[in-house]
Amino acid sequence: MSSSEVLDRLAAVIESRKPASGGDPQRSYVARLLHKGPDAFLKKIGEEACETVMAAKDCDHGGDRSRLVGEVADLWFHSMIALAHYGLGPADVVAELARREGLGGLQEKAMRAIGESDSSAA
Numbered sequence: 001m002s003s004s005e006v007l008d009r010l011a012a013v014i015e016s017r018k019p020a021s022g023g024d025p026q027r028s029y030v031a032r033l034l035h036k037g038p039d040a041f042l043k044k045i046g047e048e049a050c051e052t053v054m055a056a057k058d059c060d061h062g063g064d065r066s067r068l069v070g071e072v073a074d075l076w077f078h079s080m081i082a083l084a085h086y087g088l089g090p091a092d093v094v095a096e097l098a099r100r101e102g103l104g105g106l107q108e109k110a111m112r113a114i115g116e117s118d119s120s121a122a
């Protein structure tokens with residue numbers, strides 16, 4: 001089982017829960033969030049991000065690392081609902097990570113700073 005297969009299957013299920021695909025808010029959690037709209041699933045992303053931070057901090061103090069895995073799973077899951085709403089999916093995120101492969105964060109930041117100073121000089 002590859003991680004991208006799992007993400008692709010989940011993306012397909014989320015797609016099938018969209019209102020246009022007949023998703024039923026009475027029977028499906030995903031359909032309910034999509035039906036409520038961006039405020040509902042974006043709020044969940046904020047909550048899950050905070051819970052991820054708290055679970056990670058607990059790991060620093062001997063906490064259960066499986067809790068961190070669970071919180072990141074919640075964060076990814078709710079982020080995937082947002083991606084689907086905006087017509088995107090895990091393949092788009094993977095493509096962006098692939099594009100960044102080999103470009104160090106400090107290098108990218110330095111390139112951005114040069115671009116910003118060029119545009120302010122123009």
Ligand SMILES: N=c1c2ncn([C@@H]3O[C@H](COP(=O)(O)OP(=O)(O)OP(=O)(O)O)[C@@H](O)[C@H]3O)c2ncn1[C@@H]1O[C@H](COP(=O)(O)O)[C@@H](O)[C@H]1O
Pocket residue numbers: 010013017027028029030031073074077
């Ligand atoms: N991966 C998940 C998944 N992860 C988390 N959740 C649900 O997300 C909800 C919110 O999680 P919380 O920990 O915040 O729980 P809570 O405090 O009860 O949340 P709220 O009351 O704030 O909604 C819970 O009800 C979880 O069960 C998920 N629900 C569904 N999936 C996947 O989505 C598929 C489709 O789900 P349905 O659309 O519900 O059929 C499922 O088959 C799964 O593969």
